[in-house]
Amino acid sequence: MLAVVPAFFAPLQSLLSFLPQIAIALAAAATAIFRPQVYRWAWHQARAHKVVALVLLGLTLGGSAAAVAWGRQRTTPPPPPTPEERRDGWWTFRGDVGRTGGDRSEIPGAASPLWKFRESIDRASFASSPAVWAGRVYVGCDNCVLSCFSTDGGADPLWVFPARYPVFSSPVVADGRVYFGEGLHHNTDAKLYCADAVTGKKLWEFRTSSHVECAPTVVGGKCWFSAGDDGLYCLDAATGEKIWQAKGMHLDCSPLLAEGLLVVGAGYGETGVGAYDATDGTRKWFTKLPASCWGPPALGPRGAIVGIGNGNFRDAAADPKAEVLCLSLDGGGIAWRYPLRDAVLAAATVWDNRVYLGNRSGDMICLDASTGTLVWRQNCGNAVLSSAAVAGRQVIYGCQGGHIHAVRADNGVEEWTYSASWDAVNSAAFTSSPAVAAGRLFIGCDNFYFYCFGRK
Numbered sequence: 001m002l003a004v005v006p007a008f009f010a011p012l013q014s015l016l017s018f019l020p021q022i023a024i025a026l027a028a029a030a031t032a033i034f035r036p037q038v039y040r041w042a043w044h045q046a047r048a049h050k051v052v053a054l055v056l057l058g059l060t061l062g063g064s065a066a067a068v069a070w071g072r073q074r075t076t077p078p079p080p081p082t083p084e085e086r087r088d089g090w091w092t093f094r095g096d097v098g099r100t101g102g103d104r105s106e107i108p109g110a111a112s113p114l115w116k117f118r119e120s121i122d123r124a125s126f127a128s129s130p131a132v133w134a135g136r137v138y139v140g141c142d143n144c145v146l147s148c149f150s151t152d153g154g155a156d157p158l159w160v161f162p163a164r165y166p167v168f169s170s171p172v173v174a175d176g177r178v179y180f181g182e183g184l185h186h187n188t189d190a191k192l193y194c195a196d197a198v199t200g201k202k203l204w205e206f207r208t209s210s211h212v213e214c215a216p217t218v219v220g221g222k223c224w225f226s227a228g229d230d231g232l233y234c235l236d237a238a239t240g241e242k243i244w245q246a247k248g249m250h251l252d253c254s255p256l257l258a259e260g261l262l263v264v265g266a267g268y269g270e271t272g273v274g275a276y277d278a279t280d281g282t283r284k285w286f287t288k289l290p291a292s293c294w295g296p297p298a299l300g301p302r303g304a305i306v307g308i309g310n311g312n313f314r315d316a317a318a319d320p321k322a323e324v325l326c327l328s329l330d331g332g333g334i335a336w337r338y339p340l341r342d343a344v345l346a347a348a349t350v351w352d353n354r355v356y357l358g359n360r361s362g363d364m365i366c367l368d369a370s371t372g373t374l375v376w377r378q379n380c381g382n383a384v385l386s387s388a389a390v391a392g393r394q395v396i397y398g399c400q401g402g403h404i405h406a407v408r409a410d411n412g413v414e415e416w417t418y419s420a421s422w423d424a425v426n427s428a429a430f431t432s433s434p435a436v437a438a439g440r441l442f443i444g445c446d447n448f449y450f451y452c453f454g455r456k
Contacts, residue, residue: 077158078135078150081176081198089174090131093215093254094433097299098350099387102132102436106392110416111406111441111453115153116423119143119448126444129170129215129386129433131178133197137435137442138178139450140167146180146193148200151440153452159200165190165211170254170433173197174218174237181212181225192216192225192233194240204240208233214254214296217262224262224278226251232264232276246281249274254296254347256304259329263304265293273297273306273327287332291321295347295387298355300369302335303328305350307357309343313385313431316342316360324348324357324365326372336372340365346387346433349395354409356395358384364397364405366412378412380405387433391441398430398443404453418453420445 094101119126119141128140136158137149146167147157169181178197183190190211194203210228217224223237232246232255250268255276261284262276273293274286289308297304309322322340327333342360349356354375355367360383366375382401389396394415396406402421407414420428424447432444441453 076150076152078152081134085134086176089172089218090133091172091174091219092217092257093170093172093296094129094347094349094387094389095131095435097256097258099296099298099347100349100351101387101389101434102391103438104351104390104392105436105439107394107396107406107436107439107441107453108455112418112456114440114452114454114456115155116452117147117149117155117157117450118423119450123448124166125431125446125448126450127166127168127431127446128180128444130435130442130444130450131171131173132435132437132442133173133178136197137437137452138171138173138180138197139432139442139444140169140171140180141444141450142166142168144182146171146178146195147450148178148197149450149452151437151442151452161193161195161200161202163191163193168213170215172215172218177203177218177237179216179218179223179225179237181214181216181227183211184213185211185228187211190227192223192227192235192240194223194237206233206235206240206242211252213252217255217257219257222278224255224257226253226255226264228252232262232281234278234281244281246276246283248283253294256297256299258299258304261329263297263327263329265295265297265306265308267292267294271308273304273332275329275332285332287327287334289325291323291343294345297327298348298350300326300350300355301353302326302370305348305355305369307340307344307346307348307359309340309345309359311343311345311360313345316383320360322359324355324367324372326369338365338367338372338374342383345385349388349390351390351409356388356390356397356409358386358388358397358399360385362399364388364395364407364412366395366409376412378407378414385429386431389434389436389441391436396434396436396441398432398434398445400429400431402428402430402445402447404430404434404441404443420447420449420451423447423449 122143124143130139163182165183171180255262326335382399
């Protein structure tokens with residue numbers, strides 16, 4: 001049954017979104033043409049010939065669905081990936097160890113939506129952060145699917161992959177395969193999936209006894225990922241066979257691969273940051289910290305950079321404890337630390353010896369990556385719970401107030417903003433982190449929309 005879902009999912013979304021307009025148009029046309037006597041005659045005929053009437057109704061709705069799908073599925077699929085694209089990929093959270101969110105290409109002028117997709121059936125949020133690869137963009141949704149879109153536009157996905165639980169995990173792409181997890185904290189048998197990145201065909205799945213909220217890291221034929229109470233896994237990236245498992249800690253964030261270590265934060269139980277040998281899973285060091293580390297570590301010039309804080313995505317703490325730290329890869333010692341006003345729940349973005357990081361207070365800050373010295377601070381007025389992306393000379397991020405902000409990377413001055421509240425029927429908060437590729441920006445929103453921004 002699930003095998004037919006991808007083929008019908010997008011046309012069904014389209015039909016449901018257009019059915020009210022179709023019905024109104026047909027009613028208006030009929031009212032203009034026919035007299036009341038004709039309607040009475042048609043009603044009596046339908047009651048007398050129920051089977052024929054049902055067949056005609058089915059043909060009408062089917063034709064409407066086909067027409068809508070035909071009109072909305074005209075996007076040409078991207079060309080096959082090149083050998084270079086297959087080799088490079090988007091192999092870890094945010095695309096690289098600096099968590100910069102893409103190719104850092106400039107988005108000229110004030111960006112506006114080039115296309116957007118609305119999840120109409122389940123009215124579910126896009127909290128997953130997208131990955132971009134070979135003319136395709138992948139994003140998870142709370143309606144338990146991973147969608148693949150063409151970066152050039154089109155109102156419908158190229159394909160969707162049905163999972164069993166919400167897909168909060170951000171996807172990664174390596175060697176022509178897309179990897180992603182499923183589940184939230186209350187799920188206890190979530191899976192990590194691997195599918196063909198071009199066709200969406202499932203290649204393998206791996207069941208855990210907990211949840212897979214994080215993006216995996218895939219390098220050199222190995223796939224590492226955190227799985228809640230299960231700790232840290234290493235799988236064969238081609239087959240999904242388990243190589244090792246490191247138990248003992250509850251881990252939820254994507255591991256940073258650096259100098260043969262997997263550096264990962266802990267938010268439950270003993271809070272802090274640990275480092276594991278990437279070959280066999282042996283824990284090399286653990287640095288205990290005073291608050292939870294939810295955001296994946298980013299690599300800076302002096303070590304792993306992480307933000308910490310109490311509270312969660314839904315609730316702020318009564319007495320916030322928050323800071324950003326740099327930990328040496330050689331032993332986990334603290335190279336520098338900087339206090340913050342409220343919790344960090346996302347990854348820092350490290351680029352050109354600068355650290356960009358938002359927090360629940362609404363601050364977006366820029367620090368010197370070598371010393372931790374403050375370069376600038378700007379407050380957008382709403383909590384920032386997701387990571388920023390680098391786009392040319394701009395840093396772009398979303399906030400819980402439903403705005404996307406583009407600020408100058410050197411001084412934090414805002415250059416443009418976009419409000420998603422125009423599209424909202426509920427919250428327009430941005431939990432998803434933006435991705436940048438070829439001068440376009442991709443981001444999901446809690447208002448059921450997935451956006452592509454660029455210069456029109």
